Amino acid sequence: MKHIIFIVLLTLLGVTGKTQNLVGYSSGEIRDYMQKNYDDMGLEKVTNKMFKYLKYTDSYGDQTLLFFLNGDSVCRSMRLICAMNIRNEKIKEFNDTFRKTGATRWIDTRNGRDYIIELKDDKWSCTFSIEPAK
Numbered sequence: 001m002k003h004i005i006f007i008v009l010l011t012l013l014g015v016t017g018k019t020q021n022l023v024g025y026s027s028g029e030i031r032d033y034m035q036k037n038y039d040d041m042g043l044e045k046v047t048n049k050m051f052k053y054l055k056y057t058d059s060y061g062d063q064t065l066l067f068f069l070n071g072d073s074v075c076r077s078m079r080l081i082c083a084m085n086i087r088n089e090k091i092k093e094f095n096d097t098f099r100k101t102g103a104t105r106w107i108d109t110r111n112g113r114d115y116i117i118e119l120k121d122d123k124w125s126c127t128f129s130i131e132p133a134k
Contacts, residue, residue: 019093021108021115021130027073030054034065041065062086077131087126091119094128107133 020037022030034041034056041056041063054067062083067075082090094117098106104119114133119126 019090019097021078021098021110021117022067023075023078023115023130023132025075027054027067027069027075030067030075038065077129079130080128082126082128084121084124084126087121090126090128094119 020033022033025033031043031054034043038056041058044055044057046053046055052069052071052073054069056065056067057063062085064081066079066081068077068079070076080090094100094106098108098117101107104121106117108115108117108130115130116133117128117130119128
């Protein structure tokens with residue numbers, strides 16, 4: 001029985017993927033998606049007078065996911081900030097999900113539009129940014 005559950009989970013992860021480009025989604029759609037697919041990440045209440053965004057953090061503090069919203073509460077860009085200990089795992093997810101175009105760069109094409117994904121390493125963390133191609 002454990003094997004069947006494991007295979008079903010792997011299949012679901014392959015279909016939905018853990019890494020998802022949600023640029024263009026409304027804040028309500030993002031909340032629904034996160035609740036269904038990232039139950040290990042909690043929505044944090046944030047107040048910022050300059051930027052409107054949703055912030056999700058996992059219970060271990062290894063990942064923070066930011067959705068930057070426009071005035072209509074639609075996601076205009078995303079940023080995933082990860083601890084360095086899960087960097088390689090995230091790169092593999094991005095390699096499996098998106099088209100790699102460089103050592104630290106990917107492209108996601110959806111509905112005829114390209115989205116640029118870039119990795120930037122810092123001393124203690126790494127950041128994956130997703131935004132529409134200019």
